Amino acid sequence: xxxxxxxxxxxxxxxxxxxxxxxxxxxxxxxxxxxxxxxxxxxxxxxxxxxxxxxxxxxxxxxxxxxxxxxxxxxxxxxxxxxxxxxxxxxxxxxxxxxxxxxxxxxxxxxxxxxxxxxxxxxxxxxxxxxxxxxxxxxxxxxxxxxxxxxxxxxxxxxxxxxxxxxxxxxxxxxxxxxxxxxxxxxxxxxxxxxxxxxxxxxxxxxxxxxxxxxxxxxxxxxxxxxxxxxxxxxxxxxxxxxxxxxxxxxxxxxxxxxxxxxxxxxxxxxxxxxxxxxxxxxxxxxxxxxxxxxxxxxxxxxxxxxxxxxxxxxxxxxxxxxxxxxx
Amino acid sequence: xxxxxxxxxxxxxxxxxxxxxxxxxxxxxxxxxxxxxxxxxxxxxxxxxxxxxxxxxxxxxxxxxxxxxxxxxxxxxxxxxxxxxxxxxxxxxxxxxxxxxxxxxxxxxxxxxxxxxxxxxxxxxxxxxxxxxxxxxxxxxxxxxxxxxxxxxxxxxxxxxxxxxxxxxxxxxxxxxxxxxxxxxxxxxxxxxxxxxxxxxxxxxxxxxxxxxxxxxxxxxxxxxxxxxxxxxxxxxxxxxxxxxxxxxxxxxxxxxxxxxxxxxxxxxxxxxxxxxxxxxxxxxxxxxxxxxxxxxxxxxxxxxxxxxxxxxxxxxxxxxxxxxxxxxxxxxxxxxxxxxxxxxxxxxxxxxxxxxxxxxxxxxxxxxxxxxxxxxxxxxxxxxxxxxxxxxxxxxxxxxxxxxxxxxxxxxxxxxxxxxxxxxxxxxxxxxxxxxxxxxxxxxxxxxxxxxxxxxxxxxxxxxxxxxxxxxxxxxxxxxxxxxxxxxxxxxxxxx
Amino acid sequence: xxxxxxxxxxxxxxxxxxxxxxxxxxxxxxxxxxxxxxxxxxxxxxxxxxxxxxxxxxxxxxxxxxxxxxxxxxxxxxxxxxxxxxxxxxxxxxxxxxxxxxxx
Numbered sequence: 001x002x003x004x005x006x007x008x009x010x011x012x013x014x015x016x017x018x019x020x021x022x023x024x025x026x027x028x029x030x031x032x033x034x035x036x037x038x039x040x041x042x043x044x045x046x047x048x049x050x051x052x053x054x055x056x057x058x059x060x061x062x063x064x065x066x067x068x069x070x071x072x073x074x075x076x077x078x079x080x081x082x083x084x085x086x087x088x089x090x091x092x093x094x095x096x097x098x099x100x101x102x103x104x105x106x107x108x109x110x111x112x113x114x115x116x117x118x119x120x121x122x123x124x125x126x127x128x129x130x131x132x133x134x135x136x137x138x139x140x141x142x143x144x145x146x147x148x149x150x151x152x153x154x155x156x157x158x159x160x161x162x163x164x165x166x167x168x169x170x171x172x173x174x175x176x177x178x179x180x181x182x183x184x185x186x187x188x189x190x191x192x193x194x195x196x197x198x199x200x201x202x203x204x205x206x207x208x209x210x211x212x213x214x215x216x217x218x219x220x221x222x223x224x225x226x227x228x229x230x231x232x233x234x235x236x237x238x239x240x241x242x243x244x245x246x247x248x249x250x251x252x253x254x255x256x257x258x259x260x261x262x263x264x265x266x267x268x269x270x271x272x273x274x275x276x277x278x279x280x281x282x283x284x285x286x287x288x289x290x291x292x293x294x295x296x297x298x299x300x301x302x303x304x305x306x307x308x309x310x311x312x313x314x315x316x317x318x319x320x321x322x323x324x325x326x327x328x
Numbered sequence: 329x330x331x332x333x334x335x336x337x338x339x340x341x342x343x344x345x346x347x348x349x350x351x352x353x354x355x356x357x358x359x360x361x362x363x364x365x366x367x368x369x370x371x372x373x374x375x376x377x378x379x380x381x382x383x384x385x386x387x388x389x390x391x392x393x394x395x396x397x398x399x400x401x402x403x404x405x406x407x408x409x410x411x412x413x414x415x416x417x418x419x420x421x422x423x424x425x426x427x428x429x430x431x432x433x434x435x436x437x438x439x440x441x442x443x444x445x446x447x448x449x450x451x452x453x454x455x456x457x458x459x460x461x462x463x464x465x466x467x468x469x470x471x472x473x474x475x476x477x478x479x480x481x482x483x484x485x486x487x488x489x490x491x492x493x494x495x496x497x498x499x500x501x502x503x504x505x506x507x508x509x510x511x512x513x514x515x516x517x518x519x520x521x522x523x524x525x526x527x528x529x530x531x532x533x534x535x536x537x538x539x540x541x542x543x544x545x546x547x548x549x550x551x552x553x554x555x556x557x558x559x560x561x562x563x564x565x566x567x568x569x570x571x572x573x574x575x576x577x578x579x580x581x582x583x584x585x586x587x588x589x590x591x592x593x594x595x596x597x598x599x600x601x602x603x604x605x606x607x608x609x610x611x612x613x614x615x616x617x618x619x620x621x622x623x624x625x626x627x628x629x630x631x632x633x634x635x636x637x638x639x640x641x642x643x644x645x646x647x648x649x650x651x652x653x654x655x656x657x658x659x660x661x662x663x664x665x666x667x668x669x670x671x672x673x674x675x676x677x678x679x680x681x682x683x684x685x686x687x688x689x690x691x692x693x694x695x696x697x698x699x700x701x702x703x704x705x706x707x708x709x710x711x712x713x714x715x716x717x718x719x720x721x722x723x724x725x726x727x728x729x730x731x732x733x734x735x736x737x738x739x740x741x742x743x744x745x746x747x748x749x750x751x752x753x754x755x756x757x758x759x760x761x762x763x764x765x766x767x768x769x770x771x772x773x774x775x776x777x778x779x780x781x782x783x784x785x786x787x788x789x790x791x792x793x794x795x796x797x798x799x800x801x802x803x804x805x806x807x808x809x810x811x812x813x814x815x816x817x818x819x820x821x822x823x824x825x
Numbered sequence: 826x827x828x829x830x831x832x833x834x835x836x837x838x839x840x841x842x843x844x845x846x847x848x849x850x851x852x853x854x855x856x857x858x859x860x861x862x863x864x865x866x867x868x869x870x871x872x873x874x875x876x877x878x879x880x881x882x883x884x885x886x887x888x889x890x891x892x893x894x895x896x897x898x899x900x901x902x903x904x905x906x907x908x909x910x911x912x913x914x915x916x917x918x919x920x921x922x923x924x925x926x927x928x929x
Contacts, residue, residue: 014835017869021839021862025846030854037858044865051872052882059894068861068901072854075905079854081914111837124522126875126883130401143884144891152888154394154403158459158471159892162347165452165475166899168356169482170906172445173493173911217897246357252831253353260353263345273342273405274395301901306909308441324394401885467889474896478903485907490914497853497907504860504900505847511893512840512867518886519874 013047030079034072041065054215054308055144058207062223063300070230070304079249141213148217149285153274157263160256160292163299167252176307178318185236193235200228208293212282218289222296229301233317241313248309248316252302255295259288336454339392339499340380341407344415344458347373352451359444363435366447370426374453377419381808383413389812391464397648399465399525406526408812410666413805414461414588417670419582420794422454422675424787428681429573431784442486442773446573449486452479453577460585466514466524466597469589470507473553477503480582483567483574491494495565502552502562502713509549516542530596543598543639547606550593553586556610556647557617560640564624567636572684579639581678584669587646594650595814611651615749617644622756626763631683631693634760638719641674641753648734648746658815664733666809667802671726672719674795678715678788682708685784693697695767709768716761721754726798733819832875839866855909857901864897 020043024036041064048057131143131151136149148156201226204224211217239248262284276284309316351369355362383390389408398404406472407415427449433443433462456475463469481503485496518524520538533539555563563583567575621641628634649665686708687693731750796806806819843863847856867889875886 008519010831013829018835018838018842021842021865025842025850025855025862029853033855033858037861038863040862044869047832047869047873051876053858053890054889056868056872056887056890056894059891063894063898064861064865068898071902071905075854075857075909078909107841124520126522126877127401127885128881128883131884134401143881144887147888148891151396151397151401152394152403152885155468155471155888155892158468159474159895161352161452161455162471162475162478162896162899164353164356165449165478165482166902167902168352168445168448168452169478172441172449173485173906173910174626219891236919240869249357249359253357255358257350257903259344260350264350267339267342267346271337271339272392272394272396273339273346276395300898303899306906467892471892471896474900478899481903481907485910490911490918493907493911493914497904497911500900500904500907501847501856501860504904505844505863508840508860508867512870515867515871515874515886518871797890 010050013050013207015044017043030076034069034076036067037072038069041068055217055220056221057273058215059223062220063228066227067223067300067304070227074304074306088213109178130147139212139285142215142217144215145217145255147286149288150276154263157256157259160259163296164253164256167299167302169306170303171296174307175310176305176313176317179233179305190235193231197228197231200224200231204228204297209286211289212286219296220291221289222293223300225293226300226304229297231302233301233305236319238315238319240318241315244309244310244316245313248298248302251298254297255292258291262288335379336383336386338379338383339390340376340383340464341390341411341458341619342392342405342417344373344376344380344419345455345462347376347454348451348458352448352455355447355451355569357748362369362444362447363430367430370423373458374419377416380407380412381416382810383407384409384749385810391500395714400523403463403465403468404525404527405462406812407462409809410557410588410591410813411461412811413666413670413809414584415458416455417428417673418457418581419463421673421791422577424457424790425573425576425580425677425681426450428576428684428784428787431685432571432573442488442571446483446571447487447493449479449483450573450577453483453582457581457585461588464526464592466517466526466529467511469592470511470514473507473510473585473589474586474701476582477507477553483577484570485570485572487571489569491565492821495562498562499566504560506549506552509552510546511547511549513544513546514544514615526592526596530599531595533600535601539598540601543593543601543603543606546593547590547610549776550586550590551613552825554583555640555643557620557640557644558613560617560621560643563640564633564636567639568630568633572632572680572687575636575684576677576680579636579680580673581681583639583643587643587669591649595653595662599814601820607651607653611743611746614644614647614650615746617641618749618753619644619756622753622760625760626756628760629694629696631686631695631764632680634695634764635679635683638679638757638759638760639676641757642668642676642719645731645734645750645753648738648750648753652734652737652746653745654737654741657740659810659813660733660737660740660819662813662815663806663809663819664730664737667726667733667798668730670805671730671795671798674791674798675715675718675725675727678791679719681784681791682712682715685788688784695764696768703709708721708788709765711788711792712768713765714756714796715788717792718795718798720757720761724799726802727795729799729802745781830873831864832876833870836866836869836871836873839863839869842866853904857904857908860904861897861901864893868893 020036020040024040027033035056041060043063045057048060131147135146138146138147204221207216208221256308263274267273305317351365355365391404391406393404429446433446435443449801453476456472460469460472463472481496481500484499485493514524516538522533523529552559561809567578616643621637625634625637628637645668646665653661683693718727721727721731735747736749738744840863843859843866846859850856871886871890875883
């Protein structure tokens with residue numbers, strides 16, 4: 001009976017995901033599309049739970065729905081103001097929509113039939129057994145963390161490079177635009193922030209520590225901390241000018257550089273990339289994760305803020321008190 | 329000799345990944361010392377690449393399993409002939425472009441932010457390229473492709489104007505579609521066979537609707553990323569509107585990355601498949617790219633767009649390898665395509681660097697108004713002509729040798745219809761180069777001879793000389809390229825039709 | 826056919842819906858949303874095809890999808906920064922000259 005119920009939930013979830021995606025891409029109101037996208041992210045998190053991937057559920061909820069949602073809402077403010085909407089030249093949508101819809105509908109159907117009828121699906125054992133039988137050689141008990149930080153640590157190193165690269169790319173475009181902040185902030189808002197912020201910090205530290213034996217880890221913890229940093233932004237806390245230079249850059253690049261140094265050190269020591277000394281002691285992995293999550297939090301928050309600090313040592317991001325002027 | 333043994337034992341191909349990554353992070357953290365750090369990095373990477381080549385010729389292909397975890401659980405890095413040749417090419421061309429960029433992006437000029445962000449982004453591109461060439465893991469290849477793409481997109485937008493930013497955005501979205509399609513293929517392969525390692529997959533993969541779908545998806549994604557006709561629409565605006573050193577990086581180095589992944593997939597993972605139709609399709613698209621790209625280049629009014637369309641055409645030659653790699657011709661086309669990539673990298677980078685100098689001194693890059701470019705003697709035009717020798721494929725350049733090998737392979741496999749395509753491509757290349765040079769050599773009196781930075785003068789010339797001499801000294805690169813290659817046979821230098 | 830393949834099927838549909846919207850919708854923000862939907866589709870395909878009923882999910886694809894989520898986020902952030910900058914530059918251009926609608 002519960003099995004049938006489970007099948008029903010899966011079917012419902014899959015159908016809602018598809019329908020939600022179609023709605024959010026078909027609607028003409030960009031704000032509605034963004035909100036639907038955040039809902040889509042939360043439904044994806046549920047799908048990951050059903051697929052027995054709790055690390056992915058945590059990551060999707062914080063990053064996919066949370067950080068991406070904030071990014072999109074910020075973009076909406078800049079892109080959707082007034083009649084000028086940023087668009088790329090292309091054919092008009094309507095006519096080609098109707099003509100190509102049936103043609104494009106056949107391709108996915110064919111693909112579904114092709115893939116799912118192959119005898120090879122689910123006939124291979126996958127790598128779960130290999131990971132679990134080697135877990136005791138590594139300083140962590142959680143399989144996904146073991147894969148991320150040890151078996152495929154090189155991928156994680158490159159992934160951290162992509163994060164740093166994203167911030168460099170965003171900074172290369174334009175100095176930071178002032179963020180409009182209303183004054184004064186309401187007492188209800190202040191009280192809520194005072195409540196939420198410690199909870200966020202504690203939860204992120206907990207997730208970081210928990211990643212060594214249960215779902216959690218550096219990326220989820222870092223993203224949660226980034227959400228906390230963005231909340232601070234809402235409560236008008238700004239990074240003072242003297243911290244927005246070298247200190248900020250060291251914070252952003254620090255996690256990646258520490259990871260890189262460990263990799264280089266292992267290369268010098270044993271001649272193999274990322275061959276941790278002692279087979280990967282838990283304190284080493286935890287310290288790499290801690291440095292990474294701090295950096296990831298700073299990187300994600302900076303990516304949302306969207307511009308490089310100006311050279312004049314003003315606070316980062318600067319305030320704009322004038323609501324009547326062009327919204328920054 | 330102890331020092332020699334020590335040097336030979338170092339895993340240089342891994343250092344070539346860590347060095348530029350460290351350089352990129354350092355240039356980001358220390359923006360005031362961007363130029364010295366960047367130049368030192370470039371020098372060290374060049375040294376490392378030279379050591380890598382020596383190591384390959386002495387000991388053969390090297391592999392390393394990251395963290396001592398071998399496949400399928402871990403990631404394997406492999407430095408075979410293809411990887412080392414591409415590492416060396418990227419190092420050589422990259423070093424010369426770095427020297428040029430020292431003059432083009434002055435760190436103390438009125439726009440210091442361009443220099444400050446060029447170096448971290450360029451070092452990220454370099455790191456991504458190096459990591460891609462040595463990787464033997466499909467998912468790791470995806471991550472390295474993303475590093476290269478994101479950094480290249482940001483470099484394209486460095487120019488600052490609306491056309492450049494628009495071109496960068498189109499590049500980003502198109503590339504993203506390509507990567508996601510490739511990743512979908514990787515997902516299907518893992519679901520069916522439980523591994524993403526190249527050598528393991530080449531052993532266990534069977535032909536199946538699932539794997540054929542995966543192959544189709546991965547090829548489509550990589551075609552989009554390597555700008556094969558008709559999926560090339562994003563390339564000319566991006567390469568034409570970027571700053572000159574960036575265009576050189578994009579055309580000479582970045583376009584080859586997705587293609588190298590495709591080479592590895594074709595010759596290793598999917599080697600046992602029956603893919604005659606796909607091969608002919610890729611050959612047909614490659615031929616169309618050659619003709620179309622060259623014709624479009626003839627019609628261009630601006631020099632950098634002309635060179636960008638020339639890249640579209642040259643990419644077509646690369647895709648002729650798939651129908652021409654028969655049983656006896658496999659080694660020939662493998663060598664041909666590697667030589668072609670090296671020669672094209674040198675020649676195209678030289679062309680873009682010259683175009684950059686012309687644009688800086690003349691203030692624009694319109695071909696019809698280029699008379700007297702670069703001074704009364706037209707020195708820059710001479711360098712441009714030298715660079716185009718390898719693009720057209722005249723002896724003794726590397727481009728000539730590569731096309732000669734392709735012609736031999738076409739005759740040996742009986743696919744003679746590729747010969748007129750190759751020859752027409754050369755003729756059209758000669759046509760558009762002549763068009764550029766005919767304007768540049770006009771005798772026009774100029775009152776003021778504009779001065780460009782001294783360090784911007786010799787790099788294009790150095791690159792041209794390398795491309796020219798490649799045909800003469802081809803034995804060395806050919807031997808390196810065939811080390812550890814997944815093809816057997818010998819190189820057909822002479823073929824009677 | 827296993828019931829969990831329903832997620833893989835949804836993933837394939839999401840991939841094509843996203844691909845389609847990316848090419849045929851003109852607004853930049855919508856293209857970025859479409860790319861994100863495509864990415865989610867690929868990740869669902871990955872885990873949906875790998876998941877076997879009654880066993881814990883393979884950790885290697887989970888790590889790969891986590892990496893994919895982060896990389897997609899990085900691309901989204903860069904794309905949004907580029908789109909905002911593009912709009913700013915176009916507005917400066919429009920206030921300086923007469924309005925025109927295409928570029929790039």
